[in-house]
Amino acid sequence: MSGAAANPNSGVALKARLRYSKLGKVRFTSHRDMARIWERTLRRAGLPVAYSQGYSPRAKLAFGLALPTTFESRAEYVDFNFSTDDVDVTGFAELLTPLLPVGVTAIDAVVLRGDAVSLQQAVTSTTWLLQVEAAPEAVLSWIERVVEAPAIELTRERKGKETTDDVRPAIHALRLSEPEECSDADDSLISITAELATQPRALRPNELLSVLAPEFTFRRGRRLHQWIASDGAQLDPLSAGATQTPRAELCAS
Amino acid sequence: MWAQLEPLLDRVQKPARYIGCEDGMQIPEHHAGAVSWLLTYPDTYEIGLPNQGLQILYEILNERPDAAAERAYAPWTDLEAELRAVGLPLFSVDTHRPAPGFDIIAFNMSSELVYTNLLNCIDLAQVPVRSEDRSSEHPLIGAGGHCAYNPEPLGDFVDFYVLGDGEEAVSEINVVVNTWKQAGKPDRESVLRELSKVEGVYVPAMYVPEYDGKRLTSITPKYSDVPDTVEKRTVADLAEWPYPRNQLVPLTEVVHDRLSVEVFRGCTRGCRFCQAGMITRPVRERPAEQVRSMIQEGVRRTGYDEVALTSLSTADFSDIATVVGDTMDDETAGMGNVSVSLPSLRVDAFTVGIAADLQRGRRSGLTFAPEAGTWRMRQVINKLIREEDLYNAVESAFSQGWRRMKLYFLIGLPTETDEDTLGIAELARNCVAIGRKYTGSASVTVSVGGFTPKPFTPFQWFGQNTEVELNRKIHLLRDDVRKSKGVEMKWHDPKATIVEGINSRGDRRIGRVIQHVWEAGGKFQEWSEHFDYEKWIDAMEANGLDLEWYTYRHREENEVFPWDHLSAGLHKDFLWQDWRDSLAEVGLEDCRWTPCYDCGACTGYGIEHVVASAVPPAGGSQGTGQDLASGHEIPVTLLTRPQKSGVSA
Numbered sequence: 065m066s067g068a069a070a071n072p073n074s075g076v077a078l079k080a081r082l083r084y085s086k087l088g089k090v091r092f093t094s095h096r097d098m099a100r101i102w103e104r105t106l107r108r109a110g111l112p113v114a115y116s117q118g119y120s121p122r123a124k125l126a127f128g129l130a131l132p133t134t135f136e137s138r139a140e141y142v143d144f145n146f147s148t149d150d151v152d153v154t155g156f157a158e159l160l161t162p163l164l165p166v167g168v169t170a171i172d173a174v175v176l177r178g179d180a181v182s183l184q185q186a187v188t189s190t191t192w193l194l195q196v197e198a199a200p201e202a203v204l205s206w207i208e209r210v211v212e213a214p215a216i217e218l219t220r221e222r223k224g225k226e227t228t229d230d231v232r233p234a235i236h237a238l239r240l241s242e243p244e245e246c247s248d249a250d251d252s253l254i255s256i257t258a259e260l261a262t263q264p265r266a267l268r269p270n271e272l273l274s275v276l277a278p279e280f281t282f283r284r285g286r287r288l289h290q291w292i293a294s295d296g297a298q299l300d301p302l303s304a305g306a307t308q309t310p311r312a313e314l315c316a317s
Numbered sequence: 318m319w320a321q322l323e324p325l326l327d328r329v330q331k332p333a334r335y336i337g338c339e340d341g342m343q344i345p346e347h348h349a350g351a352v353s354w355l356l357t358y359p360d361t362y363e364i365g366l367p368n369q370g371l372q373i374l375y376e377i378l379n380e381r382p383d384a385a386a387e388r389a390y391a392p393w394t395d396l397e398a399e400l401r402a403v404g405l406p407l408f409s410v411d412t413h414r415p416a417p418g419f420d421i422i423a424f425n426m427s428s429e430l431v432y433t434n435l436l437n438c439i440d441l442a443q444v445p446v447r448s449e450d451r452s453s454e455h456p457l458i459g460a461g462g463h464c465a466y467n468p469e470p471l472g473d474f475v476d477f478y479v480l481g482d483g484e485e486a487v488s489e490i491n492v493v494v495n496t497w498k499q500a501g502k503p504d505r506e507s508v509l510r511e512l513s514k515v516e517g518v519y520v521p522a523m524y525v526p527e528y529d530g531k532r533l534t535s536i537t538p539k540y541s542d543v544p545d546t547v548e549k550r551t552v553a554d555l556a557e558w559p560y561p562r563n564q565l566v567p568l569t570e571v572v573h574d575r576l577s578v579e580v581f582r583g584c585t586r587g588c589r590f591c592q593a594g595m596i597t598r599p600v601r602e603r604p605a606e607q608v609r610s611m612i613q614e615g616v617r618r619t620g621y622d623e624v625a626l627t628s629l630s631t632a633d634f635s636d637i638a639t640v641v642g643d644t645m646d647d648e649t650a651g652m653g654n655v656s657v658s659l660p661s662l663r664v665d666a667f668t669v670g671i672a673a674d675l676q677r678g679r680r681s682g683l684t685f686a687p688e689a690g691t692w693r694m695r696q697v698i699n700k701l702i703r704e705e706d707l708y709n710a711v712e713s714a715f716s717q718g719w720r721r722m723k724l725y726f727l728i729g730l731p732t733e734t735d736e737d738t739l740g741i742a743e744l745a746r747n748c749v750a751i752g753r754k755y756t757g758s759a760s761v762t763v764s765v766g767g768f769t770p771k772p773f774t775p776f777q778w779f780g781q782n783t784e785v786e787l788n789r790k791i792h793l794l795r796d797d798v799r800k801s802k803g804v805e806m807k808w809h810d811p812k813a814t815i816v817e818g819i820n821s822r823g824d825r826r827i828g829r830v831i832q833h834v835w836e837a838g839g840k841f842q843e844w845s846e847h848f849d850y851e852k853w854i855d856a857m858e859a860n861g862l863d864l865e866w867y868t869y870r871h872r873e874e875n876e877v878f879p880w881d882h883l884s885a886g887l888h889k890d891f892l893w894q895d896w897r898d899s900l901a902e903v904g905l906e907d908c909r910w911t912p913c914y915d916c917g918a919c920t921g922y923g924i925e926h927v928v929a930s931a932v933p934p935a936g937g938s939q940g941t942g943q944d945l946a947s948g949h950e951i952p953v954t955l956l957t958r959p960q961k962s963g964v965s966a
Binding site for chain 2: 090
């Protein structure tokens with residue numbers, strides 16, 4: 065990787081994308097907290113992070129869609145920019161996990177294609193594990209009503225303006241969770257798995273749980289996957305952005 | 318109690334402040350042979366976590382096999398309500414252990430406005446707030462920090478205080494409490510009596526105050542084996558205490574989110590309003606080599622990209638220039654983009670030069686503390702900054718790219734006239750004029766605080782300005798500043814200054830006021846959205862105590878102070894003389910570089926200033942009245958470091 069002169073990426077010789085999980089007590093940290101934690105962790109690891117120019121140089125990191133505070137995740141992503149290409153991306157999980165707070169685990173990383181689209185723009189949907197306190201029948205009947213509804217009007221506020229949209233198209237999938245999705249979660253709660261669109265406007269888990277008058281209380285949330293739709297298939301962000309497409313986890317929706 | 322706590326955290330603001338999990342956190346082993354300490358900061362996590370004193374003791378205690386220390390911070394009002402609703406107590410953030418299970422709950426007390434929070438934390442720990450109502454099954458309540466120098470207002474609530482440096486005292490306390498614990502915690506009075514014999518420990522219950530009407534006449538020990546006077550503790554050589562070794566790195570934002578390295582303790586500038594400078598004498602510098610290694614190891618371990626070199630006046634550190642230079646030039650792992658900050662800038666061009674060397678980031682604002690608006694006033698308070706010093710500093714800063722200055726001032730100082738008050742505006746205007754030579758956007762923010770007299774300072778005799786008078790001065794100054802382009806003014810609520818004054822020099826009777834305010838719901842009083850002056854005034858009246866007498870009254874020479882049975886090493890007659898000198902507008906030089914004037918701090922404890930250089934750092938007049946623009950040899954004898962290796966001169 066020579067000639068790192070291209071303008072938006074000046075000083076960047078290598079890009080990498082990493083997947084990590086965030087489980088346990090650290091779920092109470094915010095998206096901003098995680099950004100600071102990553103900056104410190106990369107410095108501690110001695111990795112050649114590229115810095116922005118100017119008076120207050122900032123490490124060039126790019127995060128994906130913010131995870132709500134109090135949510136856990138098995139699928140968080142961050143893109144790193146390095147100033148040299150002398151970086152062993154395959155060793156990231158082993159190198160970084162011991163430097164991260166307990167509960168944050170680096171899982172896998174890939175070298176990113178130069179033309180990879182940013183996480184914020186590329187991710188098209190997210191799969192959530194949502195745990196609620198309720199009678200099982202109440203949950204089942206709500207799922208049925210949502211899935212079968214031709215349209216679901218939801219009024220939301222953004223930038224001080226109220227808008228009403230049909231959010232049904234944003235609900236790609238909604239069902240009771242499979243055992244393997246919630247094996248380590250609180251089994252006194254009922255687990256729902258929902259795949260929700262993040263584009264053109266994201267449907268948030270709390271918004272989903274407010275439609276069609278559900279009779280239950282939301283307790284815990286966890287992100288299970290993030291997806292990038294590509295030619296009718298869904299790729300996870302590592303496969304979608306990697307220089308070669310290794311062991312691409314293709315998943316028909 | 319994590320399982321019970323966790324569901325509550327889903328419902329509160331900023332829950333990350335309750336989870337612990339910091340890098341540097343310890344998970345101590347609690348066992349029957351160890352005294353358990355809950356080190357508690359009685360304010361929010363964001364403010365309390367960076368506190369270095371608490372972190373130092375946390376490490377020292379956890380290095381002992383017979384101690385286990387965890388940390389707690391005051392929960393914000395939303396979590397407090399949740400805890401109380403389900404009957405859960407205050408808890409440690411390390412292992413989420415309930416506070417009532419600890420042997421000792423020890424508080425860091427650094428501001429008078431957190432006093433009601435101390436009561437609230439004790440109550441949340443499910444311990445009776447009044448010492449006399451506790452039994453052996455309750456934790457002992459300890460306290461330390463600068464507010465320990467007038468422990469009387471909290472004397473009914475705190476079982477024991479530590480005066481001065483805690484590094485050595487905590488271990489001695491641990492031994493006493495462990496002996497009591499191993500004996501099955503017989504009666505509480507016995508352990509308090511033993512604690513009162515530990516040097517530097519003050520047990521209020523072992524002392525009886527006597528009054529004659531409003532006047533305090535004496536505070537004397539209840540038993541013959543309890544010392545008449547409690548002397549503060551002083552660590553002779555900072556080199557022996559390179560703590561914290563593993564500074565805590567929080568997962569969430571805190572007020573000072575950076576590595577801190579304490580470069581020296583104590584200050585002999587002799588500013589007469591400054592309690593910290595009086596009670597922490599003598600000056601004890603950390604060897605430059607140790608400072609360098611603490612920076613290097615700290616940066617590598619924490620991943621921080623900012624280091625603060627802390628002390629009461631860091632530009633006075635003998636090796637400041639080389640330490641800063643070495644740090645900035647250090648290209649070893651992790652040191653590449655580290656910036657250094659000096660939280661306490663001295664007012665002179667030399668200091669600005671250092672600041673310019675080390676500030677790699679944007680040069681947005683610099684802060685100086687001239688403290689008073691006229692040379693006359695600065696002589697009274699012994700902050701001997703000449704106008705040239707300030708203007709040179711400001712010129713140097715603007716010329717090197719800074720665009721905003723913040724200037725700190727006190728109002729309500731002894732002998733202050735309206736001319737002195739208006740002098741603040743004059744200084745600020747002149748600074749703006751200097752700045753406009755370099756940038757059209759030059760601006761100066763004047764930050765004004767009301768002065769509260771503190772124990773063990775020459776101003777302990779001074780009758781504080783009334784709330785009305787402070788307000789009048791603020792308005793006078795504000796009206797004058799309004800006319801000035803580029804000068805902005807901010808001020809501290811005078812009502813808060815008065816409440817500080819009640820607690821600062823109050824006697825044990827003020828305890829009833831503090832309890833009254835707390836019972837009326839007065840918590841987080843240092844937070845403007847919670848501060849409630851009326852509650853304090855009501856509480857004074859309800860308890861038949863006279864606000865005027867406690868705060869606004871000038872004290873007499875031989876008046877018995879509520880802290881006369883304590884000692885910070887300073888002779889009372891030295892302080893009185895300094896008070897007389899102050900009124901005569903006579904300055905006093907810095908004794909690091911001039912002959913000793915026997916304040917008592919060194920001679921009383923058989924320790925000495927530990928400084929690496931006989932030459933005061935270059936810059937300004939250094940309080941000597943001489944031009945020391947390039948550093949200046951002053952004929953003094955320097956004493957060697959007390960023992961072992963390190964710097965000697």
